[in-house]
Amino acid sequence: MARYHLWTVGCQMNVADSERLGLSLDALGYESTGRAEDADIVVLNSCVVRQGAEDKVVGRLESLKSYKRKNPDATIALMGCMVGPRTDALRERFPHVDFYLRPQDFSELVEYAAERQGLSCDTDQSLLVPARPMVSTFVPVIQGCDEFCTYCIVPYRRGREKSRPVAELVREAEMLATRGAREITLLGQIVDRYGLDLPDRPDLAALLRAVHPVEGLERIRFLTSHPRDMSQRILDAVAELPKACEHLNLPFQAGSDEVLERMRRPYTIAEYLALIERARETIPGVAVSTDVIVGFCGETDADFQRTMDVLEQVRFDVVHVAPYSTRPGTIAERKLEDDVPPAVKIARRRAVEELQERIATEINAPLAGTRQEVLIERRVKGAWTGRTRANRIVHVQGTDADADLDGHLVEVDIVRAGPWSLAGVLPGSDGAAADAAKSPLEIGLTPV
Numbered sequence: 001m002a003r004y005h006l007w008t009v010g011c012q013m014n015v016a017d018s019e020r021l022g023l024s025l026d027a028l029g030y031e032s033t034g035r036a037e038d039a040d041i042v043v044l045n046s047c048v049v050r051q052g053a054e055d056k057v058v059g060r061l062e063s064l065k066s067y068k069r070k071n072p073d074a075t076i077a078l079m080g081c082m083v084g085p086r087t088d089a090l091r092e093r094f095p096h097v098d099f100y101l102r103p104q105d106f107s108e109l110v111e112y113a114a115e116r117q118g119l120s121c122d123t124d125q126s127l128l129v130p131a132r133p134m135v136s137t138f139v140p141v142i143q144g145c146d147e148f149c150t151y152c153i154v155p156y157r158r159g160r161e162k163s164r165p166v167a168e169l170v171r172e173a174e175m176l177a178t179r180g181a182r183e184i185t186l187l188g189q190i191v192d193r194y195g196l197d198l199p200d201r202p203d204l205a206a207l208l209r210a211v212h213p214v215e216g217l218e219r220i221r222f223l224t225s226h227p228r229d230m231s232q233r234i235l236d237a238v239a240e241l242p243k244a245c246e247h248l249n250l251p252f253q254a255g256s257d258e259v260l261e262r263m264r265r266p267y268t269i270a271e272y273l274a275l276i277e278r279a280r281e282t283i284p285g286v287a288v289s290t291d292v293i294v295g296f297c298g299e300t301d302a303d304f305q306r307t308m309d310v311l312e313q314v315r316f317d318v319v320h321v322a323p324y325s326t327r328p329g330t331i332a333e334r335k336l337e338d339d340v341p342p343a344v345k346i347a348r349r350r351a352v353e354e355l356q357e358r359i360a361t362e363i364n365a366p367l368a369g370t371r372q373e374v375l376i377e378r379r380v381k382g383a384w385t386g387r388t389r390a391n392r393i394v395h396v397q398g399t400d401a402d403a404d405l406d407g408h409l410v411e412v413d414i415v416r417a418g419p420w421s422l423a424g425v426l427p428g429s430d431g432a433a434a435d436a437a438k439s440p441l442e443i444g445l446t447p448v
């Protein structure tokens with residue numbers, strides 16, 4: 001049987017692309033393998049948002065050189081954000097790669113894979129909608145980004161904003177729900193600009209309202225939002241639609257207005273804080289996650305302290321923090337000096353992580369003893385695992401693999417709460433007593 005190996009790094013957009021590509025290859029009779037050496041087709045889905053991610057991809061590409069020498073018939077494809085509009089430099093550096101595929105654009109490989117199997121291939125929508133989607137699955141709704149924040153390489157690699165029509169997305173949501181998905185996350189680098197490039201300018205609120213009636217879907221989320229584009233219409237839609245989860249990802253990136261200006265982020269911290277207040281007033285109990293960059297060009301100790309102040313003031317549920325990494329070709333790389341020493345960047349990241357661990361511990365502690373609705377997604381280390389509407393991970397103890405909770409919405413009594421996840425039991429089960437004796441690590445309160 002023909003085999004493929006699919007390796008993915010990076011954001012949820014990459015995960016969504018890989019899921020679709022993998023399932024298209026499954027449909028063509030290929031089998032997935034965890035080892036590149038066993039595969040006929042090897043695909044690396046790449047990320048270059050930070051140097052660390054790019055280094056990983058380059059390491060994998062280098063390691064495939066000798067494999068290709070020994071197996072000249074094997075096919076190697078590089079997809080994702082490492083592939084820009086021009087590929088000459090990549091082709092010269094990695095001559096063993098057969099296909100270069102721009103993000104979201106893998107139909108050429110699917111057609112080739114079909115030919116290899118002696119099949120004709122219809123790369124229509126239905127082939128690219130997973131036949132067996134995950135319980136919680138991603139739906140890319142807008143590609144690209146027109147924003148050009150000075151530090152970010154995404155607009156150069158993912159191109160201009162391009163939304164998919166509402167009717168196509170509703171059809172896709174229906175197919176996914178029929179095939180077993182219970183939760184969809186509408187994806188875009190700047191998802192709250194969804195639709196503004198389409199002829200009749202539907203917005204994300206209109207899209208949420210359009211997919212909401214899809215039968216079989218229990219929950220709808222969306223990622224990632226830009227603070228400037230988070231409209232009251234979107235907040236109202238989340239508040240009004242029962243399936244829309246009370247969870248927003250609103251990256252603020254830096255706490256100092258001067259740093260925000262150098263990043264080309266078009267808001268002040270006062271405006272950002274006002275938005276958070278409005279979101280919390282409109283959507284009671286809303287969970288808010290954010291992204292922060294530390295050590296951006298010219299960030300002083302006082303600037304960094306403002307980032308810490310915002311974290312203290314807002315008390316986010318989740319914070320994704322990254323040290324600034326210069327990206328070739330970006331405005332910051334061309335015009336600003338990367339002048340914060342690496343050790344200072346690392347120390348600032350650590351300080352953010354420590355602060356957030358304390359805040360998340362405090363936010364989650366009162367959840368112990370409450371009952372939460374959990375959508376079960378998979379079994380992890382012997383426990384059924386899912387998420388609350390607010391996106392908190394919950395490990396359900398005392399249920400065996402045969403309990404078949406996969407894809408079910410269940411009530412869970414929370415017995416322990418850690419900063420990164422919760423543990424609980426089904427009401428009336430005797431798991432609580434057993435769990436009381438265990439340490440947090442034993443019951444899976446591990447970072448995600």
Ligand code: SAM
Nearest residue numbers: 049151152189190224251291292322323324325
């Ligand atoms: N579009 C979203 C926004 O407006 O914030 C985020 C998408 S971006 C691909 C994901 C995250 O990567 C960003 O929020 C930012 O924190 C981080 N990031 C992007 N470029 C970076 C860089 N050069 N160095 C460090 N982190 C970076």
Ligand code: SF4
Nearest residue numbers: 145147148149152189
């Ligand atoms: Fe990058 Fe800014 Fe676009 Fe987000 S909004 S993807 S950070 S350019």
